[in-house]
Amino acid sequence: MVRSGPSVLLPLALIALVLGSGLTLAALSVVGAFDPPPARIVVEKIETNTDANLTTSEVVDRVRPTVVRIETTRGGVVSSGTGVIYRSDGYVLTTADAVARADSVLVITTDGRSAPARVVGIDFTDDIAVLSTNLTDIESAVLGNTDELEPGETVLALSLDTSVTDPITSREVIADSSRRLDAIGGSTLHDMIAAAGTETRFDDGVMCSDTGAVLGIFTTRAADPTATANGGVDLPNTRFATSIDYAVKVADSIVRSGVARIPWLGVMSDDLDSITTARLGRSGTILSEISADGPADVAGLEVGDVVVSIDDSPISSATSLVVALRSREVGDSVTISYIRDGAQRVTTTILGNRP
Template identity: 35%
Template sequence: MTHGRYERRGPRPVRRLWVVLLAAGLLAAGCAGGGAGAQEEDAQAEREAPAGDVSPVAEVARRIEPSVVQVNVSSIQTSPYGPQEAQGLGSGVVYREDGYVITNNHVVEGADTVNVAFADGSVEKGEVVGGDPYTDIAVVKVDRVNLPAAEFADSGDLVVGQLAVAAGSPSGFQSTVTSGIISGLNREIPPEITGGSQQSALVDLIQTDAAISPGSSGGALVDRTGSVIGINVAYLPPAQTGAVNLGFAIPSATATDVADAIIEDGRAEHPYVGVSLIDLTPEIARRFDVSVESGAIVTGVDPDGPASDAGIEPGGVVTAVEGEKITSTGDLLAALRRHDPGDSVELTVAREGEAREFTVELEGKG
């Protein structure tokens, strides 16, 4: 980045190869039902809206606006011309009234200075408490109390078709609100899309057609009550995908769990199996004469990791976790994240036409 340039911290365009792979993954992914019921709820909300043509979205915007902030960052980077200042921005959500703000890890990673701009026009210096590259969640602390903390809803109760409102600072336009619906659940995207440093794909994401743009990263995705159901993290550029309004958010349950761990310990710990994985597709299965058509292929095993201790070897295909069917690496990661380090989980692994059960004691990794 060049001196004085203000970079909007948001998802970077993804190369076409990743777009093709991602598109295939999305077509194969399941989504929850209930769209008709959610649409009826939206209609009911419209009928019950206050007088004066105030729409449900306007009421949601009024409730969430004080809790959404702009996160301005800067860093000193080396270049052939010497040290240069790089600047960027993203969004955040006030998590606790005693000064804690949730944002995306890719917004604040590598930042030397962080400033948080509130909806009331005030600005406070922020300190990065910690960040988690696996989930792309980070926590920033400001020296201020009595902040307008947002209410976080249970993201496990979401249904496709329900109202979704995104709030953030796209392109630096603070307190911008867009609306749409939840378009899908349990989505997966590779790390290249966020521009972050996480090693694995982001999984269990909420898909929405509410517009999410560069600078929206770290902002709020909220429901009809104004409660946060997700933290905005990425979008797919229409110029590369040929599709519009493909935005993604990290579920609130994941965001708050990770934020709590960061606030308490400075880091989040995740269950570690000790395997390298790729998706098994029907094409790969036919090419290599694999006995199953979907799952997560074990391409490598950490010799000192729990999978090795359990007897899992490269070449097997993980098809289930605790009896829950696994069709991709994203499914496996999502299933494992529902467990804690120290838990024992049963993995079903297919190899040479046979399925075997392996009990793996998860380790922690942060």
């Protein structure tokens, strides 16, 4: 895990338009030699800015069939949350915090059907969880392209926290598409989408485009008063979402193996201050901790080294290091360029799986 520093400043004045919501997740089960052929999985990708003249109600109508209410029981206490069907074979994507330590989980569709759900796996670090249900004749969500999100674009936040038939919606404006979020207990979320909205409050939900494509899953950790978004100036009621691209990548790995497989270098790092950046003549991230016998340790990296690139990916901050690692796979060989004692050096290592 990597600590990160400042992120891009929030440019903008509020705009209130909309985007569709609903994030759903479902993935193929691993098929053995004697298993029947897997069911066909339907996952659609669309651009974020096409067919952009839908009303809020039209966007909600598009997303509604793919969003589910999640009811959990913990010690006799019932809680609710929101999930999204991301594949048509019954897998649902939600937050880790929504289902962690639950005694039972129930999924309720917007057409009134319900079914028990099994927690396939949880990634607590990134606040992502995958559920499996036996529901049939369900529709998977259309997934948007978050790579092209720009500050000032409008989106729609949607939640089924309070009602499965009457979703809570909020028009939001994108403030930043790569924010670091620090929350209570040392939790840090990287590369988050920040969206400023109305005073409508809800704990979790999905972020949608104005075409009804799911763009992200809102985390409840930003609702904590101790949570801070480093490097940005956030308006009241700013919410933070994990991009659907990364959430689905993690979810797919959970479905395949039961656990999240996240490329891991085995370091903690911080952003450079302005003086160090000026002295080096370039940006990077300075290593503050090295995990014993981890990939970085094996490669000979030391505390105080400044990482400036991973393969062909320039590193300008701790969060950019996290993003660069996310684009790789566990077991990949990577070349790391770093500065030690004023001299640039190069080393290689094999990425592990994050503990």
